Amino acid sequence: MTDSAPIFEKIALIGAGLIGSSIAHAARRANLAGRIAAYVPRPETRARAEKMGFADSVHGELQPVVEDADLVVLATPIGAYAELARLVAPYFKQGAILTDVGSVKATVVKDVGPHVPQGVHFIPGHPVAGTEQSGPEAGFAELFDGRWCILTPLPETDSATLERLKEFWRRCGSEVEIMDPKHHDLVLAITSHVPHLIAYNIVGTAADLEAVTQSEVIKYSASGFRDFTRIAASDPTMWRDIFLNNREAVLEMLGRFNEDLAALQRAVRWGDGEALFNLFTRTRAIRRSVIEAGQDTAAPNFGRLRSGAGRGG
Amino acid sequence: MTDSAPIFEKIALIGAGLIGSSIAHAARRANLAGRIAAYVPRPETRARAEKMGFADSVHGELQPVVEDADLVVLATPIGAYAELARLVAPYFKQGAILTDVGSVKATVVKDVGPHVPQGVHFIPGHPVAGTEQSGPEAGFAELFDGRWCILTPLPETDSATLERLKEFWRRCGSEVEIMDPKHHDLVLAITSHVPHLIAYNIVGTAADLEAVTQSEVIKYSASGFRDFTRIAASDPTMWRDIFLNNREAVLEMLGRFNEDLAALQRAVRWGDGEALFNLFTRTRAIRRSVIEAGQDTAAPNFGRLRSGAGRGG
Numbered sequence: 171m172t173d174s175a176p177i178f179e180k181i182a183l184i185g186a187g188l189i190g191s192s193i194a195h196a197a198r199r200a201n202l203a204g205r206i207a208a209y210v211p212r213p214e215t216r217a218r219a220e221k222m223g224f225a226d227s228v229h230g231e232l233q234p235v236v237e238d239a240d241l242v243v244l245a246t247p248i249g250a251y252a253e254l255a256r257l258v259a260p261y262f263k264q265g266a267i268l269t270d271v272g273s274v275k276a277t278v279v280k281d282v283g284p285h286v287p288q289g290v291h292f293i294p295g296h297p298v299a300g301t302e303q304s305g306p307e308a309g310f311a312e313l314f315d316g317r318w319c320i321l322t323p324l325p326e327t328d329s330a331t332l333e334r335l336k337e338f339w340r341r342c343g344s345e346v347e348i349m350d351p352k353h354h355d356l357v358l359a360i361t362s363h364v365p366h367l368i369a370y371n372i373v374g375t376a377a378d379l380e381a382v383t384q385s386e387v388i389k390y391s392a393s394g395f396r397d398f399t400r401i402a403a404s405d406p407t408m409w410r411d412i413f414l415n416n417r418e419a420v421l422e423m424l425g426r427f428n429e430d431l432a433a434l435q436r437a438v439r440w441g442d443g444e445a446l447f448n449l450f451t452r453t454r455a456i457r458r459s460v461i462e463a464g465q466d467t468a469a470p471n472f473g474r475l476r477s478g479a480g481r482g483g
Numbered sequence: 484m485t486d487s488a489p490i491f492e493k494i495a496l497i498g499a500g501l502i503g504s505s506i507a508h509a510a511r512r513a514n515l516a517g518r519i520a521a522y523v524p525r526p527e528t529r530a531r532a533e534k535m536g537f538a539d540s541v542h543g544e545l546q547p548v549v550e551d552a553d554l555v556v557l558a559t560p561i562g563a564y565a566e567l568a569r570l571v572a573p574y575f576k577q578g579a580i581l582t583d584v585g586s587v588k589a590t591v592v593k594d595v596g597p598h599v600p601q602g603v604h605f606i607p608g609h610p611v612a613g614t615e616q617s618g619p620e621a622g623f624a625e626l627f628d629g630r631w632c633i634l635t636p637l638p639e640t641d642s643a644t645l646e647r648l649k650e651f652w653r654r655c656g657s658e659v660e661i662m663d664p665k666h667h668d669l670v671l672a673i674t675s676h677v678p679h680l681i682a683y684n685i686v687g688t689a690a691d692l693e694a695v696t697q698s699e700v701i702k703y704s705a706s707g708f709r710d711f712t713r714i715a716a717s718d719p720t721m722w723r724d725i726f727l728n729n730r731e732a733v734l735e736m737l738g739r740f741n742e743d744l745a746a747l748q749r750a751v752r753w754g755d756g757e758a759l760f761n762l763f764t765r766t767r768a769i770r771r772s773v774i775e776a777g778q779d780t781a782a783p784n785f786g787r788l789r790s791g792a793g794r795g796g
Contacts, residue, residue, distance in 0.1 A: 301783035470614030
């Protein structure tokens with residue numbers, strides 16, 4: 171196939187929120203699909219998705235979306251996967267690829283796997299990209315550019331089919347990594363799930379204080395707190411499902427976090443300036459590595475617009 | 484005084500890192516000073532500050548900076564304040580204002596207060612603004628625009644002098660709030676100090692894992708972790724001094740955080756989806772308030788440049 175030929179005649183998106191709609195935008199940008207059909211069950215959201223125009227057709231039924239599709243992408247909160255997999259099973263085209271975009275992989279293999287018919291290739295996936303926003307208006311074609319997409323193929327996945335899905339993600343702008351599902355869940359627990367949990371937690375703690383008012387917390391949030399509110403604004407259903415489905419790895423990583431925090435708390439209590447200084451110096455180096463790896467901007471404050479000045483900086 | 488007349492004939496900056504140099508830039512932008520002198524003890528840093536040109540003169544000695552100054556600003560890490568206050572005491576002009584920019588106020592009152600000569604007005608202050616960067620090159624005139632500056636005047640501070648310093652900060656772009664030092668320290672513990680502590684902590688935890696490599700943590704950091712690395716890249720000396728000087732309030736707020744985290748951990752362990760969903764919905768509302776208050780951008784991902792696209796979004 172040449173770089174400009176579509177990879178799939180028809181793509182079916184089961185769900186068209188931030189990730190589903192971004193896949194549609196990215197697929198259009200790179201001419202990856204003959205046509206794109208999207209399943210959006212709620213009439214009000216469906217109307218908004220239709221208006222956005224990133225899919226050729228938007229449906230309230232699964233059958234017209236899935237039938238004839240060469241690639242079917244589960245892009246709802248993962249708690250809905252098992253039931254959706256059961257419902258779409260009768261409509262698959264033989265030889266179709268089924269993938270997903272969920273932030274947990276071991277339970278997805280377990281929940282979805284049994285519903286996948288013979289002759290359909292199930293390759294779980296996770297594009298490691300996003301914003302705190304959700305809904306069909308939140309997507310954009312550049313979301314995956316320079317980000318990593320992790321695929322966790324099953325032992326029976328054939329290499330030609332896997333290569334086709336890898337090529338799809340590369341032309342969406344991603345780099346592709348192959349991983350074991352359990353290892354994926356451990357990596358994401360520390361890079362994503364525990365960071366979200368503690369961001370949600372501190373925003374909740376701050377909101378509940380009596381000695382400090384909520385209006386004070388908000389007024390002085392530019393001193394650090396505001397960064398956490400962004401992550402803590404992520405979609406509640408999606409994140410509830412992630413924690414319900416990656417319990418073991420999250421608890422393991424949270425245990426490490428708590429151990430280290432107890433030591434840090436002790437350093438604060440006993441005034442151990444050297445321990446504090448050493449940690450703060452070590453973490454600074456990690457920031458540099460993240461920037462060097464192209465995973466964040468080097469601009470101060472994430473390049474937030476400077477208020478009053480109307481320019482990045 | 485008119486809006487365009489300088490407020491002070493001479494401003495002395497003791498330290499010219501991110502905050503000190505930003506004060507110089509903001510004071511020049513609004514014509515707030517006849518001249519600006521800066522004290523930068525390290526020859527290498529002094530050469531860089533001189534090259535930046537934000538001060539009319541940069542010195543390695545305190546006397547030429549402080550003498551004749553109408554406003555003297557302590558802008559070093561707070562651990563150096565007491566010794567500096569002792570050293571500058573002989574050089575103050577009668578009627579001068581001494582202020583600072585430290586993120587802790589009660590210990591500053593206690594450490595600096597005793598060194599302030601009769602006839603000098605000491606008004607502790609804290610511009611609640613910053614970036615993760617440091618040094619004389621990190622400053623910019625817009626840093627304080629739309630941010631809050633908290634002043635914690637002493638009981639004996641006269642209102643005309645206080646008004647003069649408030650006017651200075653307003654013309655630097657800030658809004659000004661008056662607060663009790665102890666309350667300031669409690670507010671900042673939750674909005675700034677504990678958020679920094681847990682960001683430093685999780686970046687340290689992630690760096691130390693054996694099951695997940697550091698290169699994996701960095702590659703997949705766009706899933707949440709990278710946000711924490713920004714804060715954890717803040718100046719180690721400055722932050723060591725903050726924790727050493729705001730111990731009580733930090734430990735109090737950290738206690739609250741830990742209690743709430745234990746409850747959340749339990750919700751994850753027992754699969755209490757409703758508790759998770761309720762917290763995640765509540766925290767989303769706080770994000771909206773931060774944006775409505777003008778303390779953060781509404782753009783997804785803080786408006787980070789979209790990779791490949793070269794534009795904000």
